[in-house]
Amino acid sequence: MFTVIMNLNYLDFEQPIAVLEGKIEELQLVGNDNDLNINEEISKLKEKSTKLTESIYSNLSSWQVVQVARHPQRPYTSDYIKRIFTDWDELHGDRHFGDDGAIIGGVARLNGQPVMVIGEEKGRGVSEKVQRNFGMPKPEGYRKALRLMEMAERFKLPILTLIDTPGAYPGIDSEERGISEAIAQNLAVMSRLKTPIICTVIGEGSSGGALAIGVGDHLNMLQYATYFVISPEGCANIIWKTVDKAPLAAEAMGVTSSVLEELGIVDETIPEPLGGAHRNIDAMADTLRQRLSEQLDQLNAIPTEELLEKRYERLMSYGN
Amino acid sequence: MSWLEKLVPSVVRADGKKGSSKVPEGLWKKCVKCSAVLYRPELEKNLDVCPKCDHHMRIGARRRLDIFLDEDRRQEIGTEVEPIDRLKFKDVKKYKDRLSTAQKTTGEKDALVAMKGELKGMPIVAVAFEFAFHGGSMGYVVGERFARAAKIALEENIPLVCFSATGGARMQEALISLMQMAKTSAVIERLKQQGTPYFSIMTDPVYGGVSASLALLGDINAAEPGSRAGFAGPAIIEQTIRQKLPPGFQRAEFLLEHGAIDMIIHRGQMRDKLAGLLAKFTRQGTAPAQPQEEVS
Numbered sequence: 001m002f003t004v005i006m007n008l009n010y011l012d013f014e015q016p017i018a019v020l021e022g023k024i025e026e027l028q029l030v031g032n033d034n035d036l037n038i039n040e041e042i043s044k045l046k047e048k049s050t051k052l053t054e055s056i057y058s059n060l061s062s063w064q065v066v067q068v069a070r071h072p073q074r075p076y077t078s079d080y081i082k083r084i085f086t087d088w089d090e091l092h093g094d095r096h097f098g099d100d101g102a103i104i105g106g107v108a109r110l111n112g113q114p115v116m117v118i119g120e121e122k123g124r125g126v127s128e129k130v131q132r133n134f135g136m137p138k139p140e141g142y143r144k145a146l147r148l149m150e151m152a153e154r155f156k157l158p159i160l161t162l163i164d165t166p167g168a169y170p171g172i173d174s175e176e177r178g179i180s181e182a183i184a185q186n187l188a189v190m191s192r193l194k195t196p197i198i199c200t201v202i203g204e205g206s207s208g209g210a211l212a213i214g215v216g217d218h219l220n221m222l223q224y225a226t227y228f229v230i231s232p233e234g235c236a237n238i239i240w241k242t243v244d245k246a247p248l249a250a251e252a253m254g255v256t257s258s259v260l261e262e263l264g265i266v267d268e269t270i271p272e273p274l275g276g277a278h279r280n281i282d283a284m285a286d287t288l289r290q291r292l293s294e295q296l297d298q299l300n301a302i303p304t305e306e307l308l309e310k311r312y313e314r315l316m317s318y319g320n
Numbered sequence: 321m322s323w324l325e326k327l328v329p330s331v332v333r334a335d336g337k338k339g340s341s342k343v344p345e346g347l348w349k350k351c352v353k354c355s356a357v358l359y360r361p362e363l364e365k366n367l368d369v370c371p372k373c374d375h376h377m378r379i380g381a382r383r384r385l386d387i388f389l390d391e392d393r394r395q396e397i398g399t400e401v402e403p404i405d406r407l408k409f410k411d412v413k414k415y416k417d418r419l420s421t422a423q424k425t426t427g428e429k430d431a432l433v434a435m436k437g438e439l440k441g442m443p444i445v446a447v448a449f450e451f452a453f454h455g456g457s458m459g460y461v462v463g464e465r466f467a468r469a470a471k472i473a474l475e476e477n478i479p480l481v482c483f484s485a486t487g488g489a490r491m492q493e494a495l496i497s498l499m500q501m502a503k504t505s506a507v508i509e510r511l512k513q514q515g516t517p518y519f520s521i522m523t524d525p526v527y528g529g530v531s532a533s534l535a536l537l538g539d540i541n542a543a544e545p546g547s548r549a550g551f552a553g554p555a556i557i558e559q560t561i562r563q564k565l566p567p568g569f570q571r572a573e574f575l576l577e578h579g580a581i582d583m584i585i586h587r588g589q590m591r592d593k594l595a596g597l598l599a600k601f602t603r604q605g606t607a608p609a610q611p612q613e614e615v616s
Contacts, residue, residue: 168532170552170560175570176578180551183532184505191506192513207489208501208532208551215502229489229498229529238491239411253494254407263406265495315506316467318499319406319460 011067013056017275020049053275060224063247065256066232068224069203073278075285076135077104077119077162080202083285084292085110085117093144097177100141101132102165103213105148107157111293116152118145118213119162122203135204136169139182142212146186149193158196158296161213166231168209183212190215191315192308196299198292200270201225201257202277217311218295219265221257222284223272228255265318268295351375367587376544376587378524380426381433381450384483388590389437389446397434397445397472398465406460407494415492418454426453430461431486434469439481440595442602445473448483449530456486458530459493463500466534470507470518479517479598484535487553488528501533508537517601519594521585522549522572540597541581543572549580 007018024045027038060068068074081088085108092099105118122135145161152159168179190197190213197216205214205227221227228235228250235249236242260266270291273280299307349358354373363370367387368377379387385394409415423429431453436445447469449456466482473480489497511518520538522531524547531551535541543549550570558565568574575581585593599606 168551170556172557172561172565172569175550175552175557178536178578178580180531180549181536181580183551184501184534184536187502187505187533188509188512188537191502191509207498208529211498211501212532215506227495229494230491235491248411252407252409252411253491255494259407260495263496265499312506312510315499315503318503319404319464319493319496 009073011064011071013060013064013067014053014275017049017053017056020045020052024049050274057275061247062226062250062254062256063232065224066204066226066246066250068276069226071276071278074203075277075281076124077121077164077202079281080162080285080288081106081108081117081119083282084289085115086112088117091148094140094147096143097140100137100144102135102137102169103141103145105144110160110289110296113296114157115296116148116157116159117162118148118159119202120165120210120213122164122166133169135165136167137165137209137212138169138171138174139177139179142168142179142182142186145213146182146189149186149190149197153193153195156195158198158299159193159216160292160296161197161199161216163199163201163205163210163214163227164203165206165209166204167206168212183208186212187215191312194304194308196296196302196307197311198295198299200288200292201227201266202288206231215315217299217307218267220268220270220291220295221260221266222270222277222288223257224276225257226250226255227257227260227266228253352377369587374545374586376524376546378451378485380452381428381431381448381483384448384523385433385435385437385446387587388448388481388483388594389435389439389444390441392438394435394437397436398468399429401461401464401468402429403459403461405492406496407492409492409494418492422453426450428453430454430465431456431458431490432462432465434465436469436472439591439598442595442598442604443476443478444481444598445469445478446481446483449485451485451525454490456484456530457488457490457497458486458500458504459490459497460500462490463497463503466500466504467507470504470511473516473518474507474510474514477514477516479519479602480511481519481521481594482534482538483521483523484526484530485523486526486528486530486535488530498529501529504534505537508534512537512539517598519597521590521594522575522581523547525549527551527553536580539601540583542583542585543575543581544587545572545584547572549575 010018027042088108090106104121120135121132123129123132198218199214199216200220232246232250233243236245257269273283277284347360349360351370353375356372368379403419405416428450431450434447517539519540520535522543526535526549548570572584
């Protein structure tokens, strides 16, 4: 016999769900398949757990959304690449300095159509996280992304970007190699690439490091993704001098897709499975694939010149 | 700890006063670098550069444009653009109140002043950041005024010069601020495609979202001596890598050494230098000569 005290697969505010799921697991372990009473109890508990999840998730605070967006089990770029695309070939390097593991890029097919895919990747497990620098790109990462995007333009491949980063890497080497210039250059060039660009925030969209692969014709956010100009912790640290006020900062800044859709910055919120994308990665990937396919069809139908003019007008209208 | 070390990337301290260059009125001013006590009228004649140690003191946006542009034919751009508190942002104070305080102390509506004018007779658009306003942070007004200024440069095919001094994006406008990075970069890219010169002059300091957009996109990137510019503030980097930063890190000289800027320009030579460069970029014979009123 064991009891669930604190289940690390669940966030703080999900612990009541964890308790129920623990009970279900216990019953399943002790239960005999022929024991009708136990099976009945299990299905009752399962129903209760679903209802509880629904009620908790229908009313998440901004800070709770940030926590879901950063959930250690949340699907990353590589999880989506595997499930959404076929015929994937990863391409490496910026041709100047190195290959940045925090940004993955390559060519693949979406429903048969060749596309360029670029995404930030946090990595799973200690060694991969280190190799990917916890999803914090350095200049060479953004320059690799730029190289691939310019190549996509030459070969008329639409560009799909997946955004998930705690921010561009703040380090000496980043500064020495011109992290500011690398980000700025991407913003400038993406505004005029003659190919459709769809950007999707799949997890954490932190500031310039996110925007550097985030300029395009259509901006999606997954339902529990987050996008901010400074992390709630950073904002809290400046205003309240303590990171403990991050929940207040998250609320004040409006870091969720609902607020950002209202501001006209985000075009579309893509719904997640109950309890977040990590509860059913396949279902999430399937929804995302469907949305990306439809959006791409729509963008493909727009003549390039018109597409670029629309993109530019949109950029110019931010904040109006 | 200096005020700058408290800066965080992409944002600015909510209280713009900290970095303000406001000093009590008086005839004397102390140089923050060499502590020399300077006679104010002399200092002003020297363009607020310390005659003893050559430290370039911070100056406001209007003074910046005033010492840069010719006296005649100046026309301000985008005065009708005023800040909007779309998020109804509130922390310990309302953003609205912070704005009106900043407006009162600086006399500016927001942190960017844009003007069309002339540089030694050459028509030009120039913009300057007001650091005393919310740490020169970029929100909607800064992005929009920059874009409007750039559009005039684009339409009339005349050069655009930007003097930046900023802590980065303004967090009280959250994602709207972030998107100003994309807005300003897109319009600069149009200038580039058209072959209209855009020069970016970084003055102390330039950080965060402005550094990662309009400030590093110049055909010419330059900086005043000793000015600091970078993406992440020194405190954040030290916190991340847990080691002390090398001396001179992120200073103009460091930027030059690492290939981020073309040159360092002394404030006293700014007009001459930029006029000479622009004359070549616009394939004009020579920079129109004018009596040198600057001290070098």
